[in-house]
Amino acid sequence: MIKVLKNQGYHLLWYVVIGTFLVAVVGQFPERYNRFWGLSAFEWIAVSWILAGVHQAYITFLARLELYLGKIRAWFGRAGFPIFKVGFYLLGPARLATVIPISLATVNTLPLPRSVSVALIVVSAPFILWTFYSFIFYFGLHRAACADHFDPAYRTGAMEKRGIFRFLSNPGYCFGILIIYHAGLLWQSSLGLVAAAAHHAFIWCAYYSFERPDMKEIYGPNV
Template sequence: MSQQRSPDDGKNTFPQAASKWATPNGAIWINRSPCHHLNDAARSIEAVAMTSAQPADRLALAYIFERQWLHLLLLLMLLGGLGPAVRADAFRVGALFGLATPVWMALAVILAITHQGYVWFCWRMELHASLLTRCFGDRAFPLYASGFAILVLSRLTTVVVLAAANRNTVPLDVSALRILAVVTAVPVVYLFYSVQRYFTFRRALGLDHFDSSYRSRPLVNQGIFRFTRNGMYVFGLLIAWLPGLWYASAAGLLLALFNHAYVWVHYVATERPDMKRIYPGLAGTPPPAA
């Protein structure tokens, strides 16, 4: 006697489940079914973006794009200020590896925007839709972290190369500038020590967007974080100034100013709102419901 097979027999099927992610303004129900194909990933993004389906979808979309209008506005202002400055001769002198200083400047700015756009997309899609976890499971954070590392190292590399290409364009004593670079490096080293010892680099990369257990963990107040909650922004970003100081590069210092300001844009427009939801105590709101 033959056994009748249903149309789904022999296919990979997964139980459908839903979980509730609560916010201070209400609850969002999100489909938690695994995503094993790129087409499924595209459908997951589309489901989040369909604002006409359910009020919860519109709320999720609002959270994903929260304050990104401010991000775009401040970025345009920074680019508007950067454009006229790079036309000055001091910022155009030099070349390295066959590319002129303005080309390295353009590459550095493109990498900065790409890097911060990547972080926004991954953080918000994971925090409000669990997209990466649904697509990649336990590999979600390592894959995100790998992309982050590639982009941030590329970003730092272009800063160094730009400064080397544009060296000796600051009309100050090079030895004095290098002493200043060494002094500036001290809090940077202490910051990375504090991150490794007390904070962990995984958390610094945004693990709290992937792991809900961080909502009940206290903020770190040891090491350099005794002096400021924003150690990465106050002291960590000083690393961007070191190549410009070391090589006495006008373009390198200008790029450092852009990077420093633009990372603060990321903090105001993306990280700060996220932290208020991950750590409700920052916003003075009760913890999310289970």
């Protein structure tokens, strides 16, 4: 259990720190009271941040329970990973999609020329699409859902080096995640961009407190 919880104090600390900073920043915007689908922008941000915590706690705890203790397969047998994967692909998109109602509640609050917003979307789009293509056709959505925590065969496999992985070891967090900024840019929403930045920062916290240490456990210390 010690390995399961390793670095998770830091993970939780950064969740609290980033969340506190997020609340402080949002409090400076009067448009936080604007509403969409019955909730204020501030309430949507609260939902968004709660989902961020649930999502990363779900992945970290369950994937490590299997990697270090073999508990998920012990409890659910061969259905263990498919069950885990359903939660992985429900919570992740749901969490990131909350940036859309935040942005729609605060349309046209970004003090930036629309031409600049459009340019940022256009410039980042090819890198985002290349990242998605590389994940789907080279890395695989199965592996992206922490399959290497469940299948010992990955321990003897090589790191992916095709597509964008030739140049970056973690393109998902460098380029793929940039898509969450597009809602704020598209609808010119200041709080949409603030929420996106908070999610982006917290995802990197997961990388250093969970993914990176586990990669060394699975693939060896030189990854």
